[in-house]
Amino acid sequence: MEELQNWLFTFIGAVSCLVCLVNCIWFLKYFFPRTWSPVPQSFFQAMGEWAVITGAGDGIGKAYSFELANRGLNTVLIGRTLEKLKKVASEIEKATGRNVKIIQADFTKNDIYYDIEERLQGLEIGILVNNVGMLHNTYPCCFLDGSKKDEDLINCNMISVSKMTQIIMKQMVSRQKGLILNIASAVGTFPCPLYTIYSASKAFVYTFSKALEVEYKTKGIIIQVVTPFGVSTPMTKNPKPNLITKSAKTFVRESLDYVRLSDETYGCLAHEILAVFLHFVPLWVFHTNKIQETILRLNQKYLEKMQKNT
Incomplete structure (x- = not known):
């Protein structure tokens, strides 16, 4: 019996070490993405002639618009503020020489999609970046203390992803190729108190993307959900x-x-490493009253400091 126990413990230890080794080797892909799974210079252009980016007036959407234009695509910029879109379009055209179209649309509304679909007719769209989004409350707070514009956030963060995917994926399926990037958030990968509605809306984007990738991976379409931690926007x-x-x-x-x-990424090496460390922290630690009270107290001090400086 003792010999059997020793053999069993040895076997379990060996399997555990093997699993850890495989995970470590697998994680190396984030250090060397261009070696592990290189993206050829022609990859993005091969998807199609045009890229569509929502929320393209500033922040991450603007950055995707510029970068995809730099990689050889014409771009369609969709956003709420016409002046911002015109400025970004002008900058892209001057910097890259690519064609740029703009569509003004407020994604907190649900009556915009027929017009968007009409204006995208005739374009060979190879890439869709579902980026548009909004925060329920800029700073952490409890649910009842936040903004009451729940419907606006649901329309902007959730309905927009589903509707834009429906509009554009049809032609991707017919051509058997395409790339869809759905921009979620790291706080959508776990229940995040003090950002309850925002966290839940990004959890929808995360789950929607993962399920969609399974449905259409045999159709030549790449669907990836991007879940960053901190980005300055x-x-x-x-x-x-x-x-x-x-x-x-x-x-x-x-x-x-x-x-x-992979079908999901935190978007950069620093965020991938941070996610690994945070996964070792039990979720209940983040959900303790002490942590929530500390966050709210620090936020209150920060706001008071900001008020004094203005």
Whole structure:
């Protein structure tokens, strides 16, 4: 019996070590994406002539618009503020020489999609970036203390992803190729108190993308959900970039190297490493009252400091 137990423990230990080794080797792909799963220069152009980007007026959407134009695609910029779209379009045309179309649309509304579909007719769309999104509340707070514009957030963060995918995926299926990038958030990969509605809306994007990829992976369509932690954008009040908080331009450039690695990515090496460390922390730790009270207290001090400086 003792000999059997020793053999069993040895076997379990060996399997555990093997699993850890495989996981470590697998994680190396994020350090060397261009070696592990290289993206040829012609990859993005091969998807189709045009890329469509929602929420393209600033932040991550603007960065994707520029980067995809730099990689040889004409772009369709969709967003709410016409002046921002015109400015971005002009900058892209001057910098890259690519063709740019703009469509003004408010994604908090549900009556915009017929017009969008009509204006996209005749374009060979190879890439869709479902980027548009909004925060329920800029700073952490409890559900009842936040904004009451739940419907706007649901329309913008969730309905837009489903509707835009329906419009554009039809032609991707007929051509048997295409790339869809759905921009979610790291807080959509777990229940995130103090950002309850926003976290739930990004969880929808995460789950929707993963299920859609299974349905259409045999159709030649790549569907990837991108779940960043910190990115400096107007929506997040433009924090100064650092080791974790990336500029939109840096984040997007790095994330496009990951499009063929897997059906989900945190978008950059720093965020992939952070996610590994956070996965070792039990979820209940983040959900304790002490943590929530500390976050709210620190946020209140930050807001008071901001008020004094204005």
